Each structure stands twice: as structure tokens, then as C-alpha cells.
Amino acid sequence: MAPIVHVAVASFTILTLKILVELISVSIRSPLSNLPGPPSSIFLGHIDQLFHPQGWDFHMKTVAAFGTAVRLRGFLGEDVLYLTDPLGLRSILTKEHGDIYDEPPMIIEQNKLLWGPGLSSSTGAAHKKQRRVLNAVFSVQRMRMIMPILWDVTRRLEESLAKLSRGSCTEIDMLMWMSRVSLESIGQAGVGVPFDTLAETSPPSEYMLASKQLIPLSFPLQGFMRLIPSIVRIGTPRFRGFLAKIAPHPNIRKLREIIYILYNTNKSMYQQRVHVIMQAEKIGGAENTGNDMVSVLIQQNRGVDAVYKLSDDELISQMGTLIYAGHDMTSVALSRILHVLSLNQERQERLRLELMDARVQRRDISYDELMVLPYLDAVCKETLRLYPPVTQLHRVPCKDSSIPLARPVMGIDGETIDHICIGAGTTVVVGVAAVNRDPAIWGADADQWIPERWLGPLPETVVGAYLPGVYTHTMTFMGGGRSCIGFKFAEMEIKTVLYVLLSRMKFEPSETPIVWNMFNFATPTAQGSDGPCMPLKVTLLSE
Template sequence: MLYSILQGLLITTTSWVLWRIIRPYVFKSTLRNIPGPSPSSFWRGNLPELEDRDGWGFQDAIDKAGQSVVRLTGMFHKQCLYVFDPKALHHIVLKDQDIYQRSPWSIASVRLTFGPGVLGVLGDSHRRQRKMLNPVFSGNHMRHMTPLFYKTAYRLCKAISNQLEAPDGAEVDMLDWMGRTALEIVGQGGLGYSFDPLVANTHNSFGEALKAFLPTAGQCLNYRMLAHHLSKLGPASLRGKIVELLPDPNLRALKNIVDVMHMRSIEILEDKRRALREGDAAVEEQIGEGKDIMSILLRANMSTSEEDKLSEEELIAQMSTLVFAATDTTSNALSRTLDLLAKHPDVQEKLRTELLEAGQGQDISYDQLVDLPYLDAVCRETLRLYPPASFTSRETQKDAVMPLSEPIQGVDGTMISEIVIPKKTMVIVGIRSCNRNRRIWGDDALEWKPERWLDSLPSAVKEAKVPGVYANLMTFLGGGNSCIGFKFSQLEMKVMLTVLLSSFKFMPSGKDIHWNLAGVSYPTIGREGRKPAMPLHVQHLRG
């Protein structure tokens, strides 16, 4: 039976690939009048350049071309659009968000790895899940979680201090520590679970699986278009057997990682249910003291109406989804901020002065943290110029008309003020490109200048009406698919910077730090480096 299923899958896949190759030559795309670069690959079009780990130059060339909508070529010569025009983005992420949805293969990939959590569903299921999750990501709840963030940050400081034996400090891989700390913060604040005691040479199966997920998944990108077909092949046990029979070791490794995350999520969920059954005393004995996101979500789920309840499968899926989404993005954004502060000691010192004056030897409260102007400016400017994710994609569910803020010139010389987009067209949202748009941010848009946020922003920023949920930026997207945890991420960044800059000075290590383009950008030592790392020279503040 398994052989017949594999044979059927092979026939279906081959037929699908052949049709994708032939189709562009049978049906000429209506997008051909939109200017764009020539494809570099017959099979993958412009995707190798767009997704290359050193693909910043390709994105920069698009930005400099002067038009905020560009035609690209995707898989098998399928025409797609790269968009960072603010009016067009308003339609994509807000007004017409039900038309511009994540593609079936994208949804299937998430469901196969994390299950039907908030990132793995669409439509009513997605809205129902967000309705349940919104209260636990509110500013009021973040206020209650602030002490937990501080406790973890102080544990990190102790760990770093143990590496600084020499009076003049030492080289420390801050990316590694930021990743471990972000995982521990989301573990405690999200799941009420400790992944990492933040001491040397510790291991946790769930934590190790999460750290290995992105690098392993990156080796399986060629299979992403097939995820939609694989997701339809019966229960998870059958799909697992099919993957084990495939010759690619990366796919098998990815399956093992997913299995570990799933099993540990089930165990953690059962521990939480047991504590809730035993009463408040048992809940308060847990790591999150019942204030973590999953404990609150479980209580809310028990008391809500049947039609709004999350199923067992959905609850389990939220756990892996939450931890994955909150780890690499925030830790790499923090690493980037420390890298920039090390290269700009004047900014670092100015920020440290603000933090020390605000704290005066005590923890800065949540309400103070969100109001500190220079801390906020540093975070906003880093997330503007260097968003962790450079772009994301959508697929039109029916023919659509996309208006533009400014007309663009077509290949035939005509001026285009709106674009008719056929059904099933991939639309790439240029997050980084929108954040760096000179027409919006001015001639200094490519400079890292936290001071720009201390004065009145250019009128063009307000007039552009960028539809992002945060600070006139697309970093956390907008609309019903905006990042639900952006306040969690902001609080984590601000607490970590407060504690670290009040304890240490950060300087360049002298090694070449190269930032690589990926689903979440990451640093390596040198352009050819393969292992993610970001060494900085760290000194005690009063060493």
C-alpha cells in the first residue's frame, strides 16, 4: 500500500511539474508589462538571487531602480510581483487581506512542522485563534511579565561575567547568548517551562530541536512546493513513514526535530493541565507561576464557548509555534542592536546614560521602559533598517486590482497607476525595501540614525500611511496577519538592553561580522562562514 501511495505521489508531482513548466508558454502573463530583472535560472527564475544568503545586493538594486513594484520570475517562469509601494501594501495586508493570503504550500509547510496553530490556519480558524491569543499579548499582560524578563536577564549577566576573567574583558559570542536567553524567556513567559539554566554545557531536547530547526529547514527548501500534496496523504504516522523512505537525510533530520518538539509540547501541556486540576497552589509552584501565556490560554479555553474553544491539536500547535516565532527573530534583532552599539560607542554611551538615570540602581518598570525616548529610538531604528525578515509572500485567491501611490512606467512606456493581478499570483511584500524607501524616509534612509525618532518624523512618513502595526514600519507586518507577539518582542529587547548596558561595555571583536540573508537574517564570522556567530569584546562597566 505504501508503495502505491509513493507511486501515486510521484505521478502527481511529475504531472504538476510538467504543467508548471508548460503553462507560462500557453498562457501569457498580464504582468509582462511591469519592468523587472531577467531570470537567472530556468527552473527558479529570480529566486536564487532573492533567497541567496548574500542577496542584499539584489534587493538593493530593486530599491535603487526607482519603482516600488517590480516583476520577478518565480518557479518554472511563473510571473510574480515584488511590492513595497505603501498604498499597494495597504491593500495587501489590510483592505484586501482575504484576497492576498499565504500560499497553500506555505500553510501546508507550517502545519506539517508545527500543526494547526495560528500560523498554520486561514480564515475563520485563524481569526478564532487570534481572538483567544490577543489578551495574553496585551500591554497589560506584558506589565505583569516584566519581572520574569528581568530575572532571566540577570541570569544572563552572571553567565557573561563568568567569562570575563581578565580585567580588560574578553571575546564573547553574543549571538549564542542572545539565542539561549530568548529561548529561555519565551519558555518561561510563554510556556512556564525552563529550557536553559544559562550556564555552560547544558542540554535540553526541546531547546536543541528548536535551535536546529531553521538550519535544517533551510536545507529542505526545494521540497516546500510539495508540502501541499504531502499534507493530504493521510495521518501524520503515514506521512512520517513516507519521509523516512525518501533518500534525503535533511528531510529525515527535520522529521526527527518536529517529532521532538511535538512530544515535548504534549508533555508540557499535560503538566499544566495537572497543575490546574490540583488548584492555585500547584499552579503557583510552576515556573511561570500561572502567569505564562499557555497557562492563561488554558484557563480561557476552559471557560469559553464551545464554538470558540481551541482543540487539543490546536493547543499543542500553539506551543511550538509560539516558541519558534519568538526565538530567532528577537535574539537576532538584539544581536544586531548590540553589533551596532559596539560600532557606535557614542550611541551606546548616550543610551547607557539614559538607562542608568532612569533605573538609579533599581529595575525600570514596564511603564518607564516603554516611555524612554532614546531606548525606543534605538530599537525602532534598528528594526527599521535591519528587520529580521526582509520579505514575506502572499498569493492572490482571485483576480485583484492593486492601486499604487505613484504611477510606474511599463515596459511599453505607458504609465501604470494600478495593476491587474491574476489569481494564484505570488506577491512578495518587501519589508526591508519599504522600511528603507527614500521617498518615505528621505535621503538618509540607509543610515542608522536613532536620533531621527526623537524629532518630528518627515511629513512623508505620515502621508505614506504605511500599514504596519508598529512605528510606521512593515517589520511586524499589519492587519489580521501582523505579528501577534510584537509587544512581547519589544519588551524583551528593552529589558535585555537595559540590564546588559547597565553591566557591560560592548566593543567590536576585530573579526569580520557578516550578516546573511535568510528567513531570519543571521551573522557569521566572514562572508564564507557557515556557523552562526557574533563575537564582541565585552568588558565589565566598572572593570
Template sequence: MSMPFYLGIPALVSVGALALGLFPRFFNKSPIANLPGPPAGSVLLGNVPQVMDPRTAGKFTASLCETYGPVHQIHGALGERLLHVFDPRALHSILVADMEHFPKELAPINALRFLLGPGMLGSEGLQHRRQRKLLNSAFSQTHLRNMMPMMFEVGDKLRGAMAEHVTTKAEELDVNAWMAKTSLDILGHAFLGYSFDSFVEDSRDSLGESIKSFFAVFGKVSLVAFLVPSLSHFLPESLIRMLFRVFPFSANLHRLLDISDTMRRRATEIVQVKKAALNKGDEELLRRVGEGKDIMSLLLKSNMIASEDDKISDDEVIAQVSTIMLAGLDTTSNALSHILYVLAQDTTAQEQLRAELLAAQRPSFAGRSTSSIPHDELMRLPYLDAVFRETLRLYPPVGFMSRRAATDIVLPLTWPVCGKDGSMMHEVVVPKGTLVVPNLQACNRNKALWGDDALEWRPERWMEELPKELYEAHVPGIYSNLMTFSGGGRSCIGVKFAELETKIVLSILLTAFKFELTDKPVVWNFSVVDYPTMGESSTKPELLLKVSPLLAAPATEKDSLVPPSASCSDTSVTPHSFIDKGIGGSKTTIRVHHGAVDQTMVTTGSPSTVMRHVKAVLEGMGVDVIIEGDYKYRCTRPKRTHVRLDDPGTPDASSPPHQVSSYTEPEAGSDAMRVAAAVPGSTPGSVPPIGVAAIYGVAQQDGGDEVRFAVELTRLAQLDGTYSLDVRRLKGNLRSYTFLYDTLRQRVDLQR
């Protein structure tokens, strides 16, 4: 699309003004020019290409720190000089003591404010302090404790979903993608009271997809981070957006704008629904995911009762949705990936951690049916804690940050620096406008603080006395002498959330699976948030590890007796000959239940009788049933052909009776055997006759779409002879599925 000429004028003027404004840098000598530092990589771009390339940035910045020490200069674009720093006193000044003089940006708008709105990452001064005050209380320790059962529940779903991929032997899984799904679901529930359904096959939520791809796309158009603040000096935000839309810059820029638009639209919808629920009262909230205990509901409640001075605007509330989801997603999921990666490298440490976790597990507590560890114990487990701290010390997901000096300011130093002119500098004069880059990773790895083994991954250091040099340096990080979560008034608000989530997920995964390296190399890329790729040439964030199950659910004596003898014409049970082949490996065992239990689906009936009964009920609902095992059915309720608005729960009389049209004969050796869902008495080898019409709810309740779900009988580990009928959505609208679940629950009536 060609650009209208009237839009071209301001664009040309702004680019020209930008160039003229920046050009004098080449000629003005900055006071930081006397600091040691590398030669410029290029006249125009300085060292920017080396610092911005995720592949080279990690090694390059580490070598700068090693060569030039805790405070040095780097060449920026167009003659700019950047201050690269990991000296503890200087960090304290930038992040704590003189924080107000070191905002994120001096321009009216920074890139994150432009893309996400006026949330925590994009606001400054009073506006930021007001937001932080409100959010601080919502992130309190008490509220976090309330979120623990929900985090366990998502962890259980992760374990269940992973177990389906890893049944008997080691499989290569993209652990990074699994951790992203887990963190998205945990954040969705805990922060928004919203379910992203990450473990449901084919589930694609536009907000979830936008959040997951944001940083990857942003990283491809990092020029935006430079252009937006510069342009915002002379152009309003709306015009910058319009310019970006009409300029044929790049497809990625347009994609980034689309992502930003989607996030704003979905965030607005979510906040509106929450506000409406809050206005209707607690009953309505209790019915929703998160039951009103989610951080966003708490924030909205606090904002309603806050004084006029403390209140934040609707725009600010909406902006927090994308801001906090982004701040908490890749950071925590990539930290989890990194921990699993180092444990795959060091299998002795993995075994030690597993032993500690298994020993701490309680069979059941606080309504949980699966084994898990209560909050206080989990947070105090010494080796888990040491592994968490040590991995986040050596591999902080956010390696560096940026600030701008708002005034000329003197930076105190812990260690004096020898200037290029040979003078010893005990402090550094930082001119207004200087871009300051605190390097968090370099501080965490500083041998002067951590000792000669600072570059080694050694969790035991946390169980010993830490070096006295570390204590004496007063590193300003909020967590454990580390800079990983930054320090001061803009430090990470989600530090405890991240710790709790990471420890819960590790406690679930390491007690169920073993993680090993594959023979493919893994590369960690240094970016806004560090991420793994498989090999040097791939750009896809990915971490392949070999995952194998630790415990196969043992078959009980009772289990091995089922199913009872059945004739081949009885389609309600799988013929014995089929089972005896052992296809799928789990035909004759009942798996142990994971996750929360729906009490109405618990039964002490004989498993084979229960399964026959359940199948008959499903047939009565016109559902297609595939027998996947003695205790597992895969079900499909077909799409409605005509929309009806009459009473719920009745077969759709206006549509033709549902025909089992996709019947296929079971192949010898196939894992699943399809049966005629609606017709008792049909045999596997016969084409089923026309069956019962499928069931649909009223349109408001049930969209009439195709719904696929799995029904499985599992046994409760701690209660002999007690089973749970687990139903899991695989595909289809949540409301339609809920209608089917409720109908099935009523009709099977397992409590009778």
C-alpha cells in the same frame, strides 16, 4: 534504505502531476508580465537561486527595489512570475483591506502547518481568527507587565553568567549565542511557564535544542516549502511525511522531520502537565515556573471558558507551543544581536544610551534587590526607544513575507508604474495563484518616505519630526510607520513582548558591560530571519564581539578584613599566602548580588564565619567542595551508587560512605584548591581520609544523579553589612538540585 515499490507509484504520479500542472506557466502570459523586472537568472529556476541564497539575497533584492521600483516582477521556478512589492497602498490591500484574498498559501497544507501543526503560522480563515482572538487577550499589556519581573530575573542570570566569562578584561564572546539563550529562557518562562535552564552549564533540553535549530535546518531544505503545498493537493499529510521519510532526499530533511516530531512530543507533554495543574487548581499552578501567569496557562484558562464557537482544539493548542516559540525566538534574539552590533560600531551612541539607562536606574523596587528601571519609565526612555526603532527600521529581522492571491484581484498603488509597453499603470491586476512577496525592509528604507538619509542608522530621527511624506503614505505596519512587525490581521502578535524583552535585556547588559567590534568581519545573512556569521565563508550563526566589564565590585573595608588570621592546618579558610597572590583577581572581594533574593538565605553574619559554617554544613551533607575564592565554593554531590526509596534527607546507608576520591593537590598558582569535604582538620597537602556519606532524597524527589552547584556569598548593594548566600545549579537534574538546595537552606539556617 530502498523505497518499497508501492510507495514509489504515488510518488512518481505526484511528481509527474506537479510537473504537468506547472509546465503551462511557461506558455501562459500573466498580466503582471508587463511590470518591470530583472531577466531570469536561469530558464528552469528563474531568479529563485539569487533570492534564496542568504549571502546574495539581501543585496539582490535591494538592487531590484532600487532599479525597478515599488512594484515589479521576479521570475520564479518553472516559468512562475512573482510580484515583489513595497508600495504602501499595495501593502495595505494585501495585508489589511483584502487580507482574506491573500492567504499564506492556497494549498490545503503549507510547510509550517506540516512541520508545526495547526498553529498561528500554519492556519487560515476562521481557524486562524479563533486562535488569534484567544491569544490576543493572553498577550495583553496587563499580562505583559506581570512578566516584567521574570524577564528581569532572566536578564540578571544572563548578566551573572556573562560576568563569569568577563571578569577583569575584554573577552570575545558569541553575543548571538548569548542572546539566543536569553530569549529562549524568557520565552520559556513567560510563554510556557517552563524553564529551559539556558544558563546552566551542560543543560540540553530537547525542546530548546529543536527550537534553536529549526530555522537553520529548514533553511537547508527550503524545497520543503515548495513541495509540501504542491503535494498536499493530492496526498494526505501522513503520506507526505511517510514519503519524505523513505525518500533518500537528504539527511537534513530527515533531521527536520526529527525536529518536528520532537517538538510535537514535548509540546504535548507540556500542555498535558499544564492542563493537569489547571484542573488541580491555583495552588498547584502557583508552585510551577511562571506561577500560572504564563501565556499558555492563560490561553488554556480562556479556552476552557470560551463558547463552543470560540474554542480551539487540543491539537491547535499543542501546535501553538512550537509556533510561538519559533515566531518569538530568532526574531527577538537576532534583533538584540543587531542592536548590540550597531552599538559596538557606534561607541558614542553606546555611551549615550548607557548614560540614559544609568540615570534612570532605581536602586531597588518591587522586591528587586538590584538596580533596574520600572516599566513605564523604561518604555519611555527616549534614546533607548530611538535606538530600538531605528535598528528595527533599518534591519528588520524578517525582511520579507509571502502571500498567494486567492482570486483575480486589482491592487491599488501609491505611485504609478511605467509598464514595459510604456503605459502608466495606476493599479495592477494580480491573477489568482500569483505568489506575492511583500518586502518589509524595502518599505522601511524607502527614501521617498524616510528622506535621503534612509539608509543611514540615525536614532536621532525618532527624536525629531518624522517626514510628512511618511505620514501621508499611511504605511500599514502596526508599529511606528514601520513594516517590521507587518500589518493587519496577521501582524505580529508578540510586538509588545519583543519590545519589552529587548529593552529589559539592553538595560541590563549596557549598564554592566561594554561592547566593541573584533577585528573579524561580520556578515548579516538575509533569510527567513536575518542572522550574523563571522566572515563570508562561515555558515554558523555567530556574532563575536569584545565584551568588557564596566564596574568591578569595589572591596569594602569590611571585606578586606576577611578572612581572619587562620592557621594552615585550618582547612576551613584559604591560607593567606594563597590569597595574597591575588590569583583569580577576586579572592578578597565579595561580589555584589544580582537578581532575586531568597530571603531565607540573607544574613548579617560575618562573611568568614558564615562561609566556615556553610562549608561545615556542606561537609555534613557529603558534598565535595572546591574552594574557588574566599566567598565561593564549587560543590559536587556524587552520583548515587544504589537506589533507595526510604526517608528523604538521610545519607544513603546502602552505598559505601562517599570517598573523596578525586582529591588532587593544589598546584602552585592554580585557581582552585580542593579540600577534603568531609573531614575537618585535613590539610590541603594531605590525602583526605574517608568522608561522610553523601545525602540523597527519595527517588521521586531526587534522581540520585551527580549534581554540581556553586555556593557564593554576595553582598546586597543597598544594604551595608547584609549578605546573600547564592546557590546556582551548574549541572544535574533540577529536582535533585532542588532537594540539595532545600536541605542546605534548612541546615545552614541563616535566619537563626
């Protein structure tokens, strides 16, 4: 046996040396080799720090200390460019190179497995076609039409929380209630289907409980996710489903169950909406099928040219994407705003006075009136700037390109770098949270929550940065062809919920500390809890 052992050890040594030589060779040949960056491990690079649940300081401080373009490492030393330079972001998202930068293949394939061939999993011409059809249902005019639906949903939330608080200071898990109201809002206004009565005695919907597990289950599988583009080429969908069912990792098996629950629900809801529309058309009443976005989308899709028409599978996928993104991102944004306000009673009271003044005889104000309430707008903008639900997003070029920098960085060799050559397939991390806190843009108090900064003219450093984000000088909802198409709906829902709740209730911090985890969507957890939650003390105010 000894000779075999010696051969095995020798083989392993030779293989290890070959890997190390290749890593060194790649490092020397890399077009990013002159960029500065923090030290990393040989095999995992900076993956652990990039995706650590408490990786806030790594993104906001460690990486930021090296400039607006930083070289990081991925698995086995592969190049990763961390980018926060405004000109560089414009270049890859909206200008000269916007068409060659897209989501990484593993993200595209992961989204396809979760939702099907929809907006989040399509690329190139298919993505543009879908976005063109979807743009109409997210217009300001459409927001005005569905506003009454949100008032109705939020009033039900208000009644339940009022009963739970019983007129006294009561601790309530506000993350759970923000998730419930967000799902019901997107259910009613987005797909025309109720998910939750929002009664204080009723349990959350199965759909919400299932979708809330997606991020916590998939986040620890970053290494496995890299294999998805190869795995999806193996056999048939049925065979791949079987492989997932017997996978050794329990998260993969659980994700399979959740995907089936969500898809079957989405398909059933789609068929239900199609049936309602067809029945209405038979009696000449198609205009009475509802104002929800999916019903409008189905009807509009039937009238477009064949080249732009979406298939049933694409429409079902849009529903899943719409429900998930519209419910999860909005619920954590609302939770963050309530948490921040609970920690700052003076500003909470200032906002409450503005909302009570607008709430004349408990009437529901219009979309346009709600959107221009100055302090409500300032609180939303500042919280979404400082605490974006998504900390980072990734892009990959399909061919070699050169990225210009507005703020050149000092290379390792001491030379100034104002353009970065990047190879095809190189991952670019868009540092959403980091650029939103950039002191060169927002000033020395960039990492402080100051809503008042939005009440007057913004500094020239903010306006002149020309960040390519679609939302008010920040990258919170990204920019370019893959920006968040539903950000207007999210903003409207957030403001509606705050308008109703803060007019009648006071929120204070719980005795249990809240910890925010940096998953795909930032998620709160109470110290000692088993899962996501955010208990706050709620007091019903006298009318």
C-alpha cells in the same frame, strides 16, 4: 539501440519546445506582462536571488530600481509581484482585499508540519478564531504582569556574562547567549516552563539547539517546499513520516527528527501546565498557577463559547509557535542591535548613560518607564527598521483582484500603471526590508543607521505613507490579520536585555568579521565558522 536513442532525443526536443511555447504563451497572457523587472533565468526565474543567503542587494537595490511594483519570475516563468507601494500594501493586508490574501499554501502546510494546527498554519475563520483567543494574552496589561519574570531571567544572564568576562575584554558568542536568554524568557513568561539555568558552565538546552537548525536546514529546500501541498495528501501522517525518514535529501531526514523533538516537548509542557491548573483548582487556588501566557490562555479557553474554543492540538500548536517565534526572532534582533552598537561606540555610550541614569540603585523599573526611555526606544526602532529579522513575506490571493498604487510605475509600453490586475494564485512578495529603506519615505539617508531620526517629529513622508505595519511606521512586524501577534512581548524583552547588559558592559567588535545571512530570520555567522554565531568583545564596567 540507435532508433531508440533518436526517438528519445526527438521526444525530449518536442517536450522542451512545448514547455518553451507554454512559457511564452503564459508570458504574453500574463496581467503583469507590462510591469518592468530584472532579467531572469528560464527555469528558476529569480528564485536564486530572492532566497540567496547574500541576496541583500537584490532586494534593496536591484528590485527597488524598477519601482514599487515589480514583475519577478518564479519556477518555469510563473508570475511573482514584488510589492513595496504603501497603498498597495494597505490594499492587500488591511483594506479592500485583506480577506482574500493569505500565506501561500506551501507555507501554510509547512507550518502545519512543523507546529500543527496553530496560528501560523490556519487560515480564514479558523485563523480569526485563534487570533481572537490569543489577543488577550498579548495585551499591554499582560506585559506589565509578566515584566518581573523577564527581570529575573535577564539578571541571571547578566551574572553569567559578568563571570565569563572576568572583568576584562573577553570574546563571547553573543548570538548563543541571546538565543539562550530569549528561549528562557519565552519559556518562563510564555509557557511557565524553565529551559535554561543560564549558568556560564551549563550547556544550551536541547530544545534551543534543535529549533535553531530549522531555518538553516529548510532554507535550501525551497524547491521541495513547493511540493508540500501535494505531498500532505499522500497516505496517512505515519506513512508520510516514513517517507521523510527515507528521503534522499539529508536535510529532510534531519528536519523530521527535529520536528518530533519539538512536538514531544511541546506536548509534554502543555500536559504539565494543564495538570498544574487542575491541581490548583481542586484546592481552590487557580489564581496561583502563574502569570505565564499559556496558563492564562488555557484558563481563558475553558471559559469561552464553544464556537471560539481551541482544541488541545491547537493549544499545543500555539505553544510551539509562541516558543519558536518568540525565541528565534527576538534573539536575532537583539544580536543585531548589539552588533550595530559595537560598531558605533559613541552611540553605545550615549545609550549607556541614559540607562545608567534610569537604573537608580539597581532597581528594576516598570514596563511603562522602560518603554518610554527615548534613546533606547530610538535605537530599537532604527535597528528594527534598517535590519528587520524577516526580509520578505509572501501573500497569495484566492481570487482575481486589482491592487492600487500610490506611486504609479512606468510600464514596458511607456504607459503609466496605477492599478495592477493580479490573478488568483499569484505570489506577491512583500518587500519588508526594501520598503523600510525606501528613500521616498525615509529620505536620502534611508539606508543609514541613525537612531536620532526618532527623537524628533518624523518627516511627513513617513507619517503620510500610512504603511500598514503594526510597529511604528515600518513593516518589520507586518500588518493586518497575519501581523506578528507577539511584537509587544518582543519589544519588551529586547529593551529589558539591553537595559541590563549595557548598563554594566561594553561591547566591541571581534577581530573576526561578522556576515549576516538572509535566511527566513537574518542570521549572523563569523568568517570561518561552521554555523551561526556572533562573537563580540565584552568588557565588564566598574560599578
